[in-house]
Amino acid sequence: MKGIFGTITILAIAALIFVFFHLSPENKGNPGEKKGSPSSGKGSTSPATPLKADTLLGYLVKDGKPWGEVVGNEDAHSAEIFAAKELCIWVEEMTGAETPLNYEPSTDKNLKIFVGKSFASQWKSELETLSKTDGFAIRRKDNNIYIFGDRPRGTLYGVYAFLENNSEIIWARPNFSFGTVFGKGPDFKLEKVEVLEKPVFKLRGWNICSLRGDKATGVWEMRNRANLPVQTPVQELDSIIPYGGFEGLLPSQVAKEYFKSNPEYFAWDKFQKTRSTGAFCLNTPGLPDIVVKEAVTAISKMPVRPEQADIGMNDTWRVCHCEECMKPIKLKDGSLLEPKDATSEKDPVFRSTQYFMFMNKVAERWQKTMPDIELTTLSYIYAAEPPLCELNPNLRIMFAPYPTNNERLPLLHPDQDKVWRTRFEKWGELTKNLAFYQYYSPNMRHLAKTASIDLRQLQKFGGAGIVSECGPDVPKLGEGSFHPLSYNWDINPIEPWVLNRLFWDPNQDVDALRKYYIKRAFREAAPAMEKYYSLFLSGFEDPNDKTFTNCHASDSNVFRIFIVDKNLEEPCRNALIEAEQTAKNPNSLKLIQAIRRRFEMISDSLGRIMVANLPEAEKAGAAFDSPLWEKLRKLDEFKVPYSAAIYGKKSNEATEESELRIMNDGKNLYIRFIASDKDPAKASASALHENAESWPKGDHAEIWFKSGNILYTFAFDCNGNKYDAKNWDKTWDSGWRLKTRKTKDAWEAIAVIPLSDITDIGFKKEDQKTRLKSFFLREYAHGSKFPEESSFKGGIILKHYYELILE
Incomplete structure (x- = not known):
């Protein structure tokens, strides 16, 4: 499970806190995160018209002027101070009016918004309801509004809810440059004030894989009501700070030290005849005490006491094969659980029971030592199998359904793999302290509906919450967000937002949440984007489609199966183009452009080449200088295949560029090939032999077509010698020109190949489009003994084909 919670060391925690203090939102260039802080009591904020004593103000800002102030407590937790600043900053971004932030309320007869628990003493019933939760309340008394939670992050969530409820703002994705979308106008009208909300689940988080300390993603999580941004903890915003990681009973550096002094603590591999730090011998006397002792030592050195400690197994099937670990396990009823196999793959029940009996001992000692810190462990790989022992109620189980469940189906769906149905049911019976460890990373998979069903079932089990893996939204240095780590956010920013809301309350309607997001994130372009998502979801959520997907499903496969194969590609593309054309909000446009960019990248990754149908090709296609060629897509991504990057060549960049343009008229395929050459006179080839049929030597090009089990070959050199073959039979003659x-x-060539000669057997026609696998290669020789090969997209001959789709 690549990217599972890694061990967060003390140094890493300290570094993250340093990053937050020195790169806090007030010091970055994101709207709402600009330099400086709101003013403190500048000028009057009373309405121009004197108010009667009982007049209720309906605006915080009217006609570009503030009618109120925000009141904070400068001695409050930093999350509440941050919340008060955020309220002022975003209101100013939307209206242009600078609403004062005061730490003592002014005497003005204006609207006052009090931010924080310290101002909420009169709301005793609400505070009792919110006690020990992340919930929040917004209450109004006359012209005073109170936003508060029982704990600081509850107040923070309340401020963001207040902003959302009374404007059109949405934190659509983490990207500080364009991830927040809002409209601008002279008024901030109070539409919805009285609110009280509590989350269903105690634990709501994302494990940001691939990059620790990604501040933008951590802040986005907190703005959207998550509380555990794993690997990106935002301590200043009162996020949960965890200790350790689910990948080891001890941090790796501690394990290495013990391995030197006490190798018997570690798993014995009877096949390799050795021990390693990858797993523990769970029957080692005193090992539970050592685990707790090392955790206590590490936690005492942390700058912030954690709320949660994650101690678990490594990301491995490895287990101990020593004599003690292979003995039968005595169960509570006196029966013996016999091992059926030495490997955990073939005997998960035995190994899971062994593991959780060990973790029960750890939990027992933990409660005596650090009862204020929640202890969690991962139910993963073999430990995903429910054990045949009782569980310590203070041990939180993070159930990871990975990787053989079909994520397009709820875990208890009749068509789901029976193994996972049974496991989920048994875990629900075994413990109320159950949470999910999931894999909802935002790529082309839209899993919110399935997730909502599973989360509602978890709620019925009395479960504690969910953490899901997710990539960071890391922008490329410079313009845009075109960076591998943010590709997933580019193509699918909507799903993490919807999932965050479901983590808070899974009983919400998924379709309504998606419409809410689309309306706010895309604004004027919302109708076109709703069309786009409706089209894609009609494929991905088709109940009649039983296609299996899991977290390892590639974007290209999802795209092919649920878009291309369902004839949705062009309608989806057209909807995105329409959205680009109708978007007016600059951040909405950037969101759409990112989706469109990634959409086209995935489309291109399928290795297809669209070939235009031009009836006039028969007359003009054989002429080098015909303007018809300029209408066609230029295919110039010729690279040296990595398998052929030999003879000291370290890069796969070709020495000279090559270019293809292709069209058809229903009868023939017209291919123009341009082989750029700084010195074309040195391009070497045999003298032209009109009637000879031999493989071209020297500077030449090759075209390969595959139709079923038939392979067609066309090759030609810079002097016009040509060769064709069918399944290597060179006596076959296609009649090509x-x-x-x-x-x-450069040297150039135009090949005219009759379609009837290469589409005779086993050829597919779908939706009036002819499809043919193709491969294009150039050999750059110049008389060298070691000529250079380059191919379209760097493909390998007879291995990588690119589909020609003839319109």
């Missing part, structure tokens, strides 16, 4: 020429900076 070729012409070549040399220019001052």
Whole structure:
């Protein structure tokens, strides 16, 4: 499980806190996170018209002027101070009015918004309801509004809810540059004030894989009501700070020290005849005490006491094969659980029971030592199997359904793998302290509906919450967000937002949440984007489609199966184009452009080449200088295949560029090939032999087509010698035509190939489109003994084909 909670060391925690203090939102260039802080009591904020004593103000800002102030407590937790600042900053971003932030309420007859628990003493019933939760309340008394929670992050969530309820703002994705979308106007009208909300689940988080300390993603999580941004803890915002990681009973550096002094603590591998730090010998006397002792020592050195400690197994099937660990396990009823196999893959029940009996001992000692810190452990790989022992009620189980469940189906769905149905049911019976460890990373998979059903079932089990893996939204340095770590956010920003809301309350309607997001994030372009998502979801959520997907499903496969194969690609593309054309809000436009960019990247990754149908090709297609060629897509991504990057060549960049343009008229395929060459006179080939049929030597090009089990080969050189073959039989003659020429900076060729000769057997026609696998290669020789090969997209001959789709 790549990217599972890694061990968060003391140094890493300290570094993250340093990052937050020195790169806090007030010091970054994101709207709402600009330099400086709101003013403190500048000028009057009373309405221009004197108020009667009983007049209720309906605006915080009216006609570009503040009618109120925000009141904070400068001695409060930093999360509440941050919340008060955020309220002022975002209101100013939306209205242009600078609403004062005061730490003592002014005497003005204006609207006052009090932020924080210290102002909420009169709301005793609400505070009792919110006690020991992350919930929040917004209450109004006359012209005073109170936003508060029982704990600081509850107040923070309340401020964001207040902003959302009374404006059109949405924190659509983490990206500080364009991830927040809102409209601008002179008024901030109070539409919805009285609110009280509590989360269903205590634990709501994302494990940000691939990058620790990604501040933008951590802040986005807190703005959208998550509380455990794993690997990106935002201590200043009162996020949960965890100790340790689910990948080991001890931090790796501690394990290495013990391995030197006490190798018997570690798993014996009878097949390799050795021990390693990858797993523990769970029957080692005193090991539970050592685990707790090391955790206590590490926690005492942390700058902030954690709320949660994550102690668990490594990301491995490895287990101990020593004599003690292979003995039968005595169960509570006196029966013996016999091992059926030495490996955990073949005997998960035995190994899971062994593991959780060990963790029960750890939990027992933990409660005596650090009862204020929640202890969690991962139910993963073999430990996903429910054990045949009781569980310590203070041990939180993070159930990871990975990787053989079909994530398009709820875990208890009749068509789900029976193993996972049974496991989830048994875990629900075994413990009320159950949470999910999931894999909802935002790529092309839209899993909110399935997740909502599973989360509602978890709620019925009395479960504690969910943590899901997710990639960070890390922008490329410079313009845009075109960076591998943010690709998933580019193509699918909506789903993490919807999932965050479901983590708070899974009983919400998924379709309504999606519409809410689309309306706010895309604004004027919302109708087109609703069309786009409706099209895609009609494929991915089709109940009649039984396609299996899991967290390892590639974007390209999802795209092919649920978009291309369902004939949704062009309608989806057209909807995105329409959205780009209708978007007016600059951040909405950037969100759409990111989706469109990634959409086209995935489309291109399928290795397809669209071939235009031009009836006039028969007359103009054989002419080098025909303007018809300029209408066609230029295919110039020729690279040296990595498998052929030999003879000291370290890069896969070709020495010279190559270019293809292709069209058809329903009868013939017209291919123009341009082989750029700084010195085309040195391009070497045999003298032209009109009637000879031999493989071209020297500077030449090759075209390969595959139709079923039939392989067609066309090759030609810079002098016009040509060769064709069918399944390597060169006596076959396709009747194709070729012409070549040399220019001052290239040699060129036009090949005209009859479609009837290459589409005779086993050829697919779908939706009136002809499809044919193709491969294009150039050999750059110049008389060298070691010529250079380059191919379209760097593909390997007879291995990588690119689909020609003839319109």
